[in-house]
Amino acid sequence: DTAVSQTPKYLVTQMGNDKSIKCEQNLGHDTMYWYKQDSKKFLKIMFSYNNKELIINETVPNRFSPKSPDKAHLNLHINSLELGDSAVYFCASSLGHRSNQPQHFGDGTRLSIL
Amino acid sequence: AQTVTQSQPEMSVQEAETVTLSCTYDTSESDYYLFWYKQPPSRQMILVIRQEAYKQQNATENRFSVNFQKAAKSFSLKISDSQLGDAAMYFCAYTGAGSYQLTFGKGTKLSVIP
Numbered sequence: 001d002t003a004v005s006q007t008p009k010y011l012v013t014q015m016g017n018d019k020s021i022k023c024e025q026n027l028g029h030d031t032m033y034w035y036k037q038d039s040k041k042f043l044k045i046m047f048s049y050n051n052k053e054l055i056i057n058e059t060v061p062n063r064f065s066p067k068s069p070d071k072a073h074l075n076l077h078i079n080s081l082e083l084g085d086s087a088v089y090f091c092a093s094s095l096g097h098r099s100n101q102p103q104h105f106g107d108g109t110r111l112s113i114l
Numbered sequence: 115a116q117t118v119t120q121s122q123p124e125m126s127v128q129e130a131e132t133v134t135l136s137c138t139y140d141t142s143e144s145d146y147y148l149f150w151y152k153q154p155p156s157r158q159m160i161l162v163i164r165q166e167a168y169k170q171q172n173a174t175e176n177r178f179s180v181n182f183q184k185a186a187k188s189f190s191l192k193i194s195d196s197q198l199g200d201a202a203m204y205f206c207a208y209t210g211a212g213s214y215q216l217t218f219g220k221g222t223k224l225s226v227i228p
Contacts, residue, residue, distance in 0.1 A: 033216075041220070042221075043218040056214055056215055088157065100164075102164055104161075105160075107158050
């Protein structure tokens with residue numbers, strides 16, 4: 001059984017379009033995250049939700065809007081896509097907000113902007 | 115702000131040999147957690163090992179062990195009896211106690227030579 005699943009795995013679209021990436025976890029975790037991995041493989045936190053509430057919102061353009069309908073889901077919607085948005089986006093989850101709990105990652109969504 | 119530095123962008127090791135990947139971090143906190151994640155070409159992010167800063171004993175998971183030097187703020191990963199499946203990007207990560215946020219290093223690409 002997949003613990004943290006993201007869909008789609010690949011997303012190719014044109015500049016200016018709006019797209020969404022979905023994330024679901026079946027681990028019973030209540031904290032979820034979105035990370036961006038750039039072309040140099042650098043991973044950076046974008047957002048974090050705990051029990052559907054936003055707790056981390058790093059310096060990310062407001063074209064990116066996370067939505068958490070329940071604690072098992074954290075979706076990422078991106079408006080007006082730009083070339084610089086091309087990256088791999090990872091969803092992750094952890095048990096509670098204790099920092100010693102490891103984060104479990106999804107397989108990533110590779111977003112390519114034409 | 116916390117920073118994590120991996121000074122070796124690439125490393126290689128002969129199969130069955132031992133290799134050590136370096137990681138240093140900068141923090142003013144006394145309680146924190148450190149992790150090593152592995153990212154094979156399949157793109158998954160897999161937790162390899164974790165260390166609690168308050169524990170003096172170095173963490174060990176099968177062929178993977180760490181050398182945690184708190185005073186030096188150093189957290190290196192040793193892989194013994196290297197296998198072809200160990201070839202991957204390895205990321206060192208830090209989180210402060212009470213923090214939700216993982217800060218990653220830029221990664222070390224490990225190649226295993228048959």
